[in-house]
Amino acid sequence: MLVQFFVPHRASTTLYEMVLDWVQIIYAFSLLVGAAMLVRHHAKTALRPSAKDRPYSLIVLSGIGIMLVTGLFSSRGPGTAFLWIFQNVQAPMQATMFSLLSFFVASAAYRGFRARNTQAIFLLAAAVLVMLGRVPVGEMITSYFPDGADWLLNVPSMAARRGIYIGIALGTIATSLRVILGIERTYLGGK
Amino acid sequence: MIADQRNSASLQTRHFIFILVAVSVALPLIFKIGLPLKVTAEVQGAYDFIDELPEGSAVIFSFDHDTGTLPEMIPLAEALLRHCFKKNLKVLGLALLAEGAAVGDDNFRRIGNEYNKIYGVDYLFWGYRPQVTVAILGMGENIERVFPADYTGKDLRSFPVMQNIRNYHDIAAVITVADGDMPVSWVHYGQARYGVKVIPAVTAVMATTIYPFLQSGQVAGLIAGLRGAAEYEKLIGIPGKASRGMDAQSSAHILIIGLIIAGNIILIRERRRKRS
Numbered sequence: 001m002l003v004q005f006f007v008p009h010r011a012s013t014t015l016y017e018m019v020l021d022w023v024q025i026i027y028a029f030s031l032l033v034g035a036a037m038l039v040r041h042h043a044k045t046a047l048r049p050s051a052k053d054r055p056y057s058l059i060v061l062s063g064i065g066i067m068l069v070t071g072l073f074s075s076r077g078p079g080t081a082f083l084w085i086f087q088n089v090q091a092p093m094q095a096t097m098f099s100l101l102s103f104f105v106a107s108a109a110y111r112g113f114r115a116r117n118t119q120a121i122f123l124l125a126a127a128v129l130v131m132l133g134r135v136p137v138g139e140m141i142t143s144y145f146p147d148g149a150d151w152l153l154n155v156p157s158m159a160a161r162r163g164i165y166i167g168i169a170l171g172t173i174a175t176s177l178r179v180i181l182g183i184e185r186t187y188l189g190g191k
Numbered sequence: 192m193i194a195d196q197r198n199s200a201s202l203q204t205r206h207f208i209f210i211l212v213a214v215s216v217a218l219p220l221i222f223k224i225g226l227p228l229k230v231t232a233e234v235q236g237a238y239d240f241i242d243e244l245p246e247g248s249a250v251i252f253s254f255d256h257d258t259g260t261l262p263e264m265i266p267l268a269e270a271l272l273r274h275c276f277k278k279n280l281k282v283l284g285l286a287l288l289a290e291g292a293a294v295g296d297d298n299f300r301r302i303g304n305e306y307n308k309i310y311g312v313d314y315l316f317w318g319y320r321p322q323v324t325v326a327i328l329g330m331g332e333n334i335e336r337v338f339p340a341d342y343t344g345k346d347l348r349s350f351p352v353m354q355n356i357r358n359y360h361d362i363a364a365v366i367t368v369a370d371g372d373m374p375v376s377w378v379h380y381g382q383a384r385y386g387v388k389v390i391p392a393v394t395a396v397m398a399t400t401i402y403p404f405l406q407s408g409q410v411a412g413l414i415a416g417l418r419g420a421a422e423y424e425k426l427i428g429i430p431g432k433a434s435r436g437m438d439a440q441s442s443a444h445i446l447i448i449g450l451i452i453a454g455n456i457i458l459i460r461e462r463r464r465k466r467s
Contacts, residue, residue: 110453
């Protein structure tokens with residue numbers, strides 16, 4: 001793959017495309033293995049009448065079964081049972097779970113966001129500035145709020161983010177070199 | 192006994208906060224306030240880029256999100272799709288997360304119908320492909336190899352919209368509607384390797400991840416969160432779900448700030464009481 005990147009020859013491109021195809025095929029099969037493991041785990045629980053989590057496993061198995069049958073035996077376009085279940089059961093349930101976060105964030109903000117020390121005061125000030133600066137009501141109070149929020153995101157936050165990215169990149173290069181040069185062998189089961 | 196009373200009081204406070212949050216979000220959605228909104232440079236950049244594309248240019252929409260973030264993702268996708276259809280661009284779609292496929296297909300057909308666009312002629316949805324890196328790299332060589340058929344299983348070459356489209360060289364921009372760091376993969380493998388323009392439309396919490404790429408010019412713009420969607424709706428002149436949601440978001444933010452202040456007043460009072 002590394003050589004192919006620098007040699008845009010027809011042969012290397014063909015090989016590259018073939019590798020890409022194979023990676024996708026292997027990944028698709030790994031999804032299948034994951035699904036099979038999930039079914040096996042929950043089938044074991046569902047078959048034990050004394051299991052405490054039996055109802056949950058039955059729900060998981062029914063969900064998988066229903067979506068599998070509707071997905072395989074109906075088309076995927078509009079007006080199908082698969083899309084109806086997806087839009088009216090799965091999507092609202094997941095969106096509801098995610099929306100519950102707002103209630104817990106508000107409660108946690110009241111109970112935990114306290115100015116106990118200098119660092120906490122800075123964190124608190126940054127949070128209030130960004131929260132006000134990113135909504136229209138902040139702009140209505142003063143233009144300093146959106147400007148301040150933009151500065152916070154574009155300067156200190158970005159500097160930290162760049163530092164993290166550079167660190168990740170250097171770490172990836174170092175690990176890759178260790179693997180290529182045979183220094184790192186733990187992935188082969190060695191020490 | 193005292194511990195029980197404290198737990199009961201804490202529970203009551205929590206329930207009271209939950210009710211306040213529900214009211215602060217619901218009321219602005221029922222009674223529209225319509226707070227004024229300023230368009231930020233990053234959203235303007237994305238809008239200008241798409242607006243300046245010549246008619247018939249092809250853009251890819253990548254639905255890289257699950258259904259948990261739909262309230263934030265749908266307004267973003269709708270505003271961008273409306274702009275692209277209004278500009279008579281060829282709109283092509285895919286999903287790099289399984290759940291994005293059904294969402295993307297539905298969005299394409301719904302917004303396409305608004306503009307009397309024909310599936311396969313003006314727009315096309317390819318479907319889902321696993322393994323992000325390989326899917327993005329593969330399309331850089333040959334899209335048909337990664338997606339031999341569309342979402343409904345028909346041969347990709349049978350659609351007129353796919354004529355003269357082979358890889359990223361024939362694509363004006365990739366718009367990634369994402370709730371995770373998938374736009375970073377698009378930048379790493381699509382933009383850096385093949386030079387395709389990337390426009391991320393992400394959840395508000397993911398915006399800070401994209402800012403470095405915005406400053407380096409590796410993304411053509413950034414539309415983040417419900418606010419970004421509301422700004423885009425303002426630019427295209429079609430107020431939608433995001434514009435309505437901004438009032439609710441404003442009141443929720445004000446409530447949380449109020450709760451933080453209240454919590455800190457209690458802390459200061461407790462400290463003074465302990466000192467005295």
